[in-house]
Amino acid sequence: MYGEVLTKIPTNGGPLGAALLADGLIEEVQLNQALERQEQTGQFLGETLVELGYVQPRILGEYLEARMGFPFVELTGHDIDFSVARAVTERIARRKMILPFAIEDNFVCVAMADPLNLATVDDLKASLGKPVKPFLAFSADLIEAINRTYDVRHKAASALRDIPELQSISAELSVDDLVGLAEDAPIVRVVSSIIQGAISSSASDIHIEPQEDSVRVRYRLDGLLFDQMKFPLAHLAAVVSRIKIICRMNIAERRRPQDGRFTTRDEYDREYDFRVSAMPAIFGEKIVMRVLEKSNSLASLDKLGLFTDQRIAFEKLVRRQHGIVLVTGPTGSGKSTTLYAALNLINSPMLNINTIEDPVEYHLEGVNQVQVSPKIGVSFSTGLRTLVR
Numbered sequence: 001m002y003g004e005v006l007t008k009i010p011t012n013g014g015p016l017g018a019a020l021l022a023d024g025l026i027e028e029v030q031l032n033q034a035l036e037r038q039e040q041t042g043q044f045l046g047e048t049l050v051e052l053g054y055v056q057p058r059i060l061g062e063y064l065e066a067r068m069g070f071p072f073v074e075l076t077g078h079d080i081d082f083s084v085a086r087a088v089t090e091r092i093a094r095r096k097m098i099l100p101f102a103i104e105d106n107f108v109c110v111a112m113a114d115p116l117n118l119a120t121v122d123d124l125k126a127s128l129g130k131p132v133k134p135f136l137a138f139s140a141d142l143i144e145a146i147n148r149t150y151d152v153r154h155k156a157a158s159a160l161r162d163i164p165e166l167q168s169i170s171a172e173l174s175v176d177d178l179v180g181l182a183e184d185a186p187i188v189r190v191v192s193s194i195i196q197g198a199i200s201s202s203a204s205d206i207h208i209e210p211q212e213d214s215v216r217v218r219y220r221l222d223g224l225l226f227d228q229m230k231f232p233l234a235h236l237a238a239v240v241s242r243i244k245i246i247c248r249m250n251i252a253e254r255r256r257p258q259d260g261r262f263t264t265r266d267e268y269d270r271e272y273d274f275r276v277s278a279m280p281a282i283f284g285e286k287i288v289m290r291v292l293e294k295s296n297s298l299a300s301l302d303k304l305g306l307f308t309d310q311r312i313a314f315e316k317l318v319r320r321q322h323g324i325v326l327v328t329g330p331t332g333s334g335k336s337t338t339l340y341a342a343l344n345l346i347n348s349p350m351l352n353i354n355t356i357e358d359p360v361e362y363h364l365e366g367v368n369q370v371q372v373s374p375k376i377g378v379s380f381s382t383g384l385r386t387l388v389r
Contacts, residue, residue, distance in 0.1 A: 016045050016067075020055070025063070030054045044113075047138050057138060064136055070115040073135040075101065075145040082149055084108065087128055090150040090201030091221045096120050099137075099145050106130060111137035111145065150201055187238045190231070191246075195274070197228065198291050199266050205291065205331065208243075210236050210284035223333050236284045243287055247276045255280055261359075263294070270294075275359060292361050301341045304334070318342040336361050343367055356383040 017031045026034075026049065034048045041048065046064060049055045061072035080101045085093075087108075093099050097113035098120060108130045112120070115134035124132045137145075194217055198206045203219035215236050218225040231239075244251045247260025258278045265271050275290040301311055317325050325342070327335045340362050347353060347366050358372035358380070370383050 016064075019067070020049070020063070025059070026054050043139070047140065050138060051140070057141070061136065061138070068115070068136060070134055070136045073101070073109075073111050073137050075099070075111055075137055075141040078145070080145060080149060085149045086200070088124070090146065091203070093146050093149070094143075094226065095222055097139055097142050098124070099142055099149065100124075100128070101135075101145070103130075104133070107133040109133050109135055111135045111142060113137060113139045113142055150197065187235070187242050190235070191239060191242045194228075195264060195289075196266070198289070199264075199272055203291055206287075206289040208239065208287040208289075210281060210286060212283055215239070215284075220331070223330060233283065240278065240285050240287060243276060243289075244278065247274075249276075249278065254285060273361070275361075294362060301345060304338060304341055314342075315345065318346055340364065354387050356380050356387075 017026075017035065020026045021028060021031055030049070030052070034045060034052055034054065037043075037052065038045050038048045043051070046055075046060050050057050050060055057074060057076075061074060065072040078101065080099070081103065084100045084103055087100060088098070096117075099111045100108050101111055102109040108124070108128050110121075110124060110132050112134050114120075115136050121132055121134055194206060194208070197203075198219055201219055201221065203221055204223075205220035205225075207216075207218040207220070207225060209216045209218070210233060212233075214230045214233055216230055217228045219228050220226075241251045243249075244258070244260070246262045248262075249258045249260040257280070260276045260278075261274060262276070263271055263273050271294045273292040273294050275292065277288050279286045279288070301315070304311075306314065317323075327338050329335050343353065343355070343364055347364065349366065352368070353366070354368045354370065356370045356372060360369050360371050363369065370378065372378055372380060372383070
């Protein structure tokens with residue numbers, strides 16, 4: 001059947017909907033409904049037709065393969081070489097909707113929602129160091145495969161299965177009980193998998209949020225939060241206690257907000273600093289962790305993603321002897337990284353550079369960095385008055 005259909009497909013373009021209609025794969029009323037849905041969602045028409053159940057993914061995939069000239073891959077249930085897939089970060093995979101899944105004849109096979117994006121193909125060639133063979137894949141397929149590849153949820157789920165079934169956790173647990181829960185090996189693995197998953201995906205924040213029946217874990221990637229996993233609410237106290245222990249917080253205090261921090265290393269021995277806050281909510285304590293790589297390699301203008309003219313204009317501004325530069329934006333947008341990049345640019349033994357920070361996120365050699373500490377009277381205002389005298 002596929003062969004008969006494909007022989008009728010014109011390969012020199014033309015609207016997809018009209019071609020599918022002409023070949024009898026969909027009816028006119030289905031096309032109109034799909035077009036209406038497409039206007040609402042902004043999806044590709046083909047994916048909308050699949051989502052509505054009007055066309056089977058495999059049929060549409062082979063149809064598009066013949067029209068576009070790219071091989072089609074259905075990633076659902078497909079074996080993925082994780083060592084190949086994880087050569088790109090989760091942030092890049094999600095942002096560009098791509099996923100390397102195999103190596104064939106020294107070519108890296110990459111599933112892409114848009115294989116016509118030549119800039120992405122060129123970037124992959126450069127970063128992977130091998131020629132790339134683009135494959136067409138549906139976005140829903142790619143998202144499922146990306147979730148499967150960057151498997152923080154699978155590691156955590158495996159650890160959770162080793163924890164005895166708990167019906168509920170009393171709010172009046174003693175400190176000894178909390179410590180015992182926090183030092184249980186499966187809980188240690190759950191927290192470790194959440195932290196290492198954030199590092200491997202280049203997340204800027206981790207949110208652990210208690211809901212009515214479960215606990216949601218989300219990562220912030222490029223300023224947006226993405227669901228990663230859920231675990232039973234009964235395990236929240238143990239997870240929070242484990243995080244408080246490694247942050248040197250008071251695990252007995254569950255009614256007031258607390259702040260802490262800790263450092264860890266990844267498999268490449270890169271050091272990361274985690275700033276942690278615990279906030280009481282109606283279903284339990286919410287944890288937010290800010291992820292900071294302590295290496296100065298992050299603080300570079302070349303890594304900010306600026307266009308050449310933007311970088312030149314920014315350099316001129318920060319090199320001026322007088323004036324002020326305001327850097328604003330939402331959480332995780334790169335404000336601190338931008339400011340540290342500016343400091344790295346102008347840092348010189350001939351200059352006296354001072355900063356007032358809360359907190360000091362990266363340590364820069366040759367820069368006098370002041371940590372705000374209201375308890376001893378060191379605030380932004382008092383620090384600034386002292387510096388300008």
